[in-house]
Amino acid sequence: MSAHPGPGPAQPGSKQLLVLSVAALGVVFGDIGTSPLYAMRECFHGPHGIAATPANVLGVLSLIVWSLLIVISLKYLVFILRADNRGEGGILALSTLVSRVRPGAALTLLGLFGAALLYADGMITPAISVLSAVEGLQVKAPNLEPFVVPITVAILIGLFLMQSRGTASVGALFGPVTLVWFIVIAGLGAAQIARAPEVFAALLPTHGLAFLLHHGWQGIVILGAVFLVVTGGEALYADIGHFGIRPIRLVWFALVLPALVLNYLGQGALLLRNPAAAGNPFFALAPDWAVYPLVLLASAAAVIASQALITGAFSLTMQAVQLGFTPRLSIRHTSASAKGQIYLPLVNWVLMFSCIALVLSFQSSSNLAAAYGVAITSTMLITTVLFYVIARWQWHWPAALAGGLAGLFLAVDLAFLVPNFMKVTHGGWFPLLVGAVIFYLMWTWRRGRALLAQRMKDRALPLSALLEDVRRTSPVRVAGTAFFMSGNPTGTPPALLHNLRHNKVLHDRVVILNVRTDDIPHLPLDERLSIDCLDLGFWRMTMRFGFMDEPDVPEQLRRISSPEFEFDPMKSSFFLGRETILPPSGRRGPGQALFAWMSQNARAATSFFRLPPNSVVELGAQVEI
Numbered sequence: 001m002s003a004h005p006g007p008g009p010a011q012p013g014s015k016q017l018l019v020l021s022v023a024a025l026g027v028v029f030g031d032i033g034t035s036p037l038y039a040m041r042e043c044f045h046g047p048h049g050i051a052a053t054p055a056n057v058l059g060v061l062s063l064i065v066w067s068l069l070i071v072i073s074l075k076y077l078v079f080i081l082r083a084d085n086r087g088e089g090g091i092l093a094l095s096t097l098v099s100r101v102r103p104g105a106a107l108t109l110l111g112l113f114g115a116a117l118l119y120a121d122g123m124i125t126p127a128i129s130v131l132s133a134v135e136g137l138q139v140k141a142p143n144l145e146p147f148v149v150p151i152t153v154a155i156l157i158g159l160f161l162m163q164s165r166g167t168a169s170v171g172a173l174f175g176p177v178t179l180v181w182f183i184v185i186a187g188l189g190a191a192q193i194a195r196a197p198e199v200f201a202a203l204l205p206t207h208g209l210a211f212l213l214h215h216g217w218q219g220i221v222i223l224g225a226v227f228l229v230v231t232g233g234e235a236l237y238a239d240i241g242h243f244g245i246r247p248i249r250l251v252w253f254a255l256v257l258p259a260l261v262l263n264y265l266g267q268g269a270l271l272l273r274n275p276a277a278a279g280n281p282f283f284a285l286a287p288d289w290a291v292y293p294l295v296l297l298a299s300a301a302a303v304i305a306s307q308a309l310i311t312g313a314f315s316l317t318m319q320a321v322q323l324g325f326t327p328r329l330s331i332r333h334t335s336a337s338a339k340g341q342i343y344l345p346l347v348n349w350v351l352m353f354s355c356i357a358l359v360l361s362f363q364s365s366s367n368l369a370a371a372y373g374v375a376i377t378s379t380m381l382i383t384t385v386l387f388y389v390i391a392r393w394q395w396h397w398p399a400a401l402a403g404g405l406a407g408l409f410l411a412v413d414l415a416f417l418v419p420n421f422m423k424v425t426h427g428g429w430f431p432l433l434v435g436a437v438i439f440y441l442m443w444t445w446r447r448g449r450a451l452l453a454q455r456m457k458d459r460a461l462p463l464s465a466l467l468e469d470v471r472r473t474s475p476v477r478v479a480g481t482a483f484f485m486s487g488n489p490t491g492t493p494p495a496l497l498h499n500l501r502h503n504k505v506l507h508d509r510v511v512i513l514n515v516r517t518d519d520i521p522h523l524p525l526d527e528r529l530s531i532d533c534l535d536l537g538f539w540r541m542t543m544r545f546g547f548m549d550e551p552d553v554p555e556q557l558r559r560i561s562s563p564e565f566e567f568d569p570m571k572s573s574f575f576l577g578r579e580t581i582l583p584p585s586g587r588r589g590p591g592q593a594l595f596a597w598m599s600q601n602a603r604a605a606t607s608f609f610r611l612p613p614n615s616v617v618e619l620g621a622q623v624e625i
Contacts, residue, residue: 059211
């Protein structure tokens with residue numbers, strides 16, 4: 001089995017590997033690391049919970065352990081992480097990779113829907129993680145139950161208010177706190193295992209198979225709760241661009257997997273001795289004196305897990321903007337040194353109000369668990385399909401090998417998908433609704449921009465015709481350089497025609513500037529710019545960025561080292577076209593109205609491309625779509 005071709009990221013040294021591993025611990029594994037707070041409880045105490053008999057405990061534990069081994073260890077850590085797009089992971093990066101080897105609308109739409117579903121996960125994960133942590137207060141003080149929801153809402157508000165300040169200051173604590181978390185949950189589990197070592201029998205897969213055969217349909221339903229232990233698998237894949245594959249694999253196999261298995265086995269050992277602890281087996285692991293400190297540590301771990309999901313939503317949105325799936329949004333950089341530290345106000349507030357609404361609506365993590373899982377199971381299934389395409393047509397694996405492996409993963413995905421979709425009427429409708437709405441917005445924008453580009457291309461005057469007209473009429477030239485930004489590098493930008501028609505002048509240098517986003521995450525600096533000298537003082541310039549790069553146009557212009565072309569910001573003007581979308585013949589459907597509304601409210605190109613505002617001239621045009 002060969003991995004994808006092309007250069008990969010440099011292998012970190014031992015010291016750098018340690019630093020990256022600790023950092024990855026706090027960002028990558030926060031979501032899956034807080035699953036012990038609620039996963040076992042939902043199997044034995046949730047709406048579809050079963051009796052905590054020894055056979056059931058061993059059967060559920062077996063399913064949990066082997067789910068971690070097959071879904072996370074085998075599927076994601078061994079295989080999916082190989083499918084990186086020049087070092088970047090995540091379903092959007094995978095989708096763009098697939099579009100290069102097997103172009104087609106169906107696979108693009110599939111990847112886009114998977115990305116849309118991740119926003120629903122970004123709403124539910126902070127709510128259920130923080131809520132389940134705070135619910136630990138009820139274990140020792142049941143009279144505190146009325147305060148659980150208000151405390152949860154207060155924590156969530158504080159978490160989202162913190163985003164505008166950046167996470168660099170608290171990010172340094174994420175790794176060490178999460179390290180303490182995993183050590184503590186492993187220790188709590190090991191202490192209980194020592195009192196009921198027979199729980200190790202759950203490591204045999206036969207117990208899980210026997211459980212499913214004995215319980216039939218109810219066993220399939222329990223798989224919906226078992227699935228909670230592998231939520232966060234997509235985060236492993238999405239964050240490889242930040243930390244690399246090696247640190248993520250090292251941390252998983254050396255620390256996270258053993259800690260999770262020990263804790264789940266510990267909860268099972270507790271239930272073997274005391275089935276009544278099924279109401280909240282995680283916090284029941286701790287002695288009385290340690291419950292409150294454990295609640296504080298669990299709350300900190302939940303906040304860290306939530307932070308990772310919020311940061312992931314910011315990163316996903318930035319990719320979507322660059323790839324043309326969403327309108328330009330306000331993106332603030334909160335760190336002068338780390339490009340990955342970004343803040344998107346609109347995304348932040350939507351996530352905050354959604355999380356708070358979920359907590360207030362569902363009231364408990366058990367109720368919220370019914371809405372959890374539908375989005376992630378769907379995304380995991382889509383990832384499997386896209387992985388097969390990469391294995392078959394980019395890595396050139398034999399059909400039997402690629403199909404057999406994808407078939408195994410698909411069978412597991414479907415086994416989890418079926419019980420999760422049974423939750424649709426109990427709250428599972430929420431992530432599907434969120435995913436469908438975001439998918440519709442993304443597809444409407446993508447389709448609208450494609451139609452707009454085609455309309456502009458059809459009505460554009462060929463640049464050669466303009467040059468011939470300039471040669472014939474010799475319009476007045478004024479000093480300076482005029483950059484006319486255009487999506488069509490071969491046509492004449494409408495802004496150039498409007499300027500010439502109304503002002504009757506041309507600048508000494510006229511640059512047709514085309515800015516493109518490639519379907520790779522990062523583009524080397526020396527490959528971002530190409531310049532062609534045409535005639536009569538006209539130049540054609542193409543500027544390219546990766547979908548994870550910041551499209552800073554002036555910065556790239558300052559890097560020009562050509563003796564024939566020197567960028568002087570004091571003598572340069574940027575001319576932009578601003579289109580007003582009109583319906584054909586006065587008729588406007590819902591998609592057209594939505595696209596027009598998004599176009600009007602998109603972030604201005606001036607700030608998106610970092611253009612100096614006092615050097616920008618916008619000229620409008622009306623376009624029918």
